[in-house]
Amino acid sequence: MFRSGAILGLLLLLSSETFAAVPPDLARCGSAKLEAIAQACSDLLGIEARFRNRGNEGERERRREGVRRRVVAAWAEAESFAGDATCAERTARGPDAVDALAALAEEVLAEVTPPRCAARLGRLARRHCRRLVNVEALALVSAQKADEARTRVVAQARRRLSLRWPGQGCSPGAEPDDALRRVLTLAGGAAAQASPRGLRELGDAVGVPVGVSIEPFEVAADPDYLPTLRRETGSLTAENAMKWAPIHPAPGQWNFGPADAVMDLAEEEGMRVRGHALVWGALSVPAYVEAASGPEQLRAYLAEHITGVVDRYAGRIAQWDVVNEPLSAILDPPTSDGLDDNVFQRLLGTAYIAEAFHLARAADPTVRLFLNENGIAAPGPRQDLFYDLVVDLLVQGVPIDGIGFQGHVGLTPLAVYPDRATWEASLRRFADLGLDVEITELDVSVLFRFGSSRPPLRAQADDYRAAFGACLRVPRCRGVTTWGISDRYTWVRSFLGLPDDPLPFDDGWIPKPAYFAMRGSLYERLYTGP
Numbered sequence: 001m002f003r004s005g006a007i008l009g010l011l012l013l014l015s016s017e018t019f020a021a022v023p024p025d026l027a028r029c030g031s032a033k034l035e036a037i038a039q040a041c042s043d044l045l046g047i048e049a050r051f052r053n054r055g056n057e058g059e060r061e062r063r064r065e066g067v068r069r070r071v072v073a074a075w076a077e078a079e080s081f082a083g084d085a086t087c088a089e090r091t092a093r094g095p096d097a098v099d100a101l102a103a104l105a106e107e108v109l110a111e112v113t114p115p116r117c118a119a120r121l122g123r124l125a126r127r128h129c130r131r132l133v134n135v136e137a138l139a140l141v142s143a144q145k146a147d148e149a150r151t152r153v154v155a156q157a158r159r160r161l162s163l164r165w166p167g168q169g170c171s172p173g174a175e176p177d178d179a180l181r182r183v184l185t186l187a188g189g190a191a192a193q194a195s196p197r198g199l200r201e202l203g204d205a206v207g208v209p210v211g212v213s214i215e216p217f218e219v220a221a222d223p224d225y226l227p228t229l230r231r232e233t234g235s236l237t238a239e240n241a242m243k244w245a246p247i248h249p250a251p252g253q254w255n256f257g258p259a260d261a262v263m264d265l266a267e268e269e270g271m272r273v274r275g276h277a278l279v280w281g282a283l284s285v286p287a288y289v290e291a292a293s294g295p296e297q298l299r300a301y302l303a304e305h306i307t308g309v310v311d312r313y314a315g316r317i318a319q320w321d322v323v324n325e326p327l328s329a330i331l332d333p334p335t336s337d338g339l340d341d342n343v344f345q346r347l348l349g350t351a352y353i354a355e356a357f358h359l360a361r362a363a364d365p366t367v368r369l370f371l372n373e374n375g376i377a378a379p380g381p382r383q384d385l386f387y388d389l390v391v392d393l394l395v396q397g398v399p400i401d402g403i404g405f406q407g408h409v410g411l412t413p414l415a416v417y418p419d420r421a422t423w424e425a426s427l428r429r430f431a432d433l434g435l436d437v438e439i440t441e442l443d444v445s446v447l448f449r450f451g452s453s454r455p456p457l458r459a460q461a462d463d464y465r466a467a468f469g470a471c472l473r474v475p476r477c478r479g480v481t482t483w484g485i486s487d488r489y490t491w492v493r494s495f496l497g498l499p500d501d502p503l504p505f506d507d508g509w510i511p512k513p514a515y516f517a518m519r520g521s522l523y524e525r526l527y528t529g530p
């Protein structure tokens with residue numbers, strides 16, 4: 001489509017509608033990288049189609065090495081003529097990009113059997129992947145032209161697959177739509193490796209904000225933090241600042257400073273805010289609440305607290321986690337009813353949940369009210385228990401708008417890593433009750449990721465792709481928030497004391513494979529549409 005950035009350079013000069021977020025040097029470098037990865041996508045699919053199942057590993061690897069060399073050379077050239085260091089920082093490293101894409105091509109085709117179907121799909125997919133990824137180069141110059149081109153190229157791919165895809169006898173993938181989906185996954189994965197566009201912009205483009213939880217003092221103390229947030233985040237959650245103990249440590253005493261800092265930052269940057277969390281019985285309950293003399297006093301505390309906090313931020317916060325973790329913690333001894341044994345439950349029974357939601361609704365009639373829980377991403381007794389609780393509350397007319405799926409993958413429950421279909425079925429189960437759903441605290445522990453044949457960070461990337469991909473396929477899934485953004489500040493280290501690396505950026509703010517997996521899911525959704 002474009003050669004060596006020359007035509008793009010010209011387009012850049014002619015175009016008045018350049019993305020503010022992508023300065024010209026970055027656009028020029030990014031488009032050259034995208035062109036190279038577009039070609040690599042085509043080449044890798046050709047290799048897959050030809051060598052898969054031929055038992056000729058040596059030759060396949062030799063050819064992949066050729067692709068790796070070509071991408072590395074093209075990317076080095078792109079970075080040198082752009083004269084812009086950020087182009088290197090925003091894409092994967094060349095060899096990693098090719099390896100990630102080769103693994104994706106292998107995975108997407110391997111599922112299609114018998115092998116002749118996979119080979120055929122590989123051949124058909126080549127040009128579509130190349131053309132789709134090249135559209136993203138155009139997107140760095142003109143959003144509007146790229147939107148039109150994207151729609152056209154996807155429609156052409158759909159038409160061509162419906163005419164030429166043999167279908168019968170292939171499984172899965174018998175339907176042209178399924179074949180198309182695989183092509184779009186590949187193109188998304190390829191674009192993700194090379195594009196300089198941040199998650200925030202892509203989240204906006206597909207209407208699903210990508211969020212991060214923060215401690216405002218950590219943002220203030222680290223000069224690399226804010227620039228990354230600006231680029232990657234469309235939604236903020238206060239990791240601790242809005243919880244009961246820090247914000248309302250004694251009756252009548254408020255400590256709004258840190259929460260205000262989160263709110264101000266979000267408003268300055270035009271980001272959405274998720275309020276977290278009004279009532280959490282297991283942790284962050286101040287001593288005066290734990291010591292409540294009886295139901296009446298506890299009710300009064302609840303009312304003062306919820307009304308005070310919700311009222312202060314009314315109209316400025318999009319969603320509140322009204323009650324957090326009503327089920328007992330996964331490692332706690334189960335109570336007879338499976339609910340968390342906390343002061344609210346003891347003094348008020350399950351009615352505390354309904355009461356909290358009614359108080360929040362009264363204080364802000366438009367904010368979306370969420371019930372947030374962990375360990376519910378996979379089906380099983382715990383998800384069933386939570387589901388029954390939610391249905392019960394809805395039947396009582398409790399104003400619940402949404403369910404937050406925390407998603408501390410690999411930790412709660414330990415060493416469980418839901419795949420995309422599992423995530424999707426779980427999200428849909430609750431969305432089918434007429435509720436919004438959202439992934440609110442995503443991180444993926446690598447410490448207990450045994451039994452994967454892939455390197456730990458690649459497996460982690462797959463787990464991020466599973467969660468993101470699922471949310472992006474469920475119309476009522478309104479956003480995905482990661483619990484922190486850089487490994488340096490993860491609660492898994494500071495709170496649990498574990499030497500883990502669960503987040504998409506490493507300690508030095510370098511994006512990890514997980515980051516490119518998230519970006520790939522967003523691109524895929526850009527191609528598939530809502």
Ligand code: 9MR
Nearest residue numbers: 239240243283284324374406441491495
């Ligand atoms: O990451 C939070 C950590 O800094 C706090 O010390 C801890 C207790 O308040 O809470 C952590 O965040 C939790 C969140 O609020 C609710 N779901 C589980 C999160 C991880 O423990």
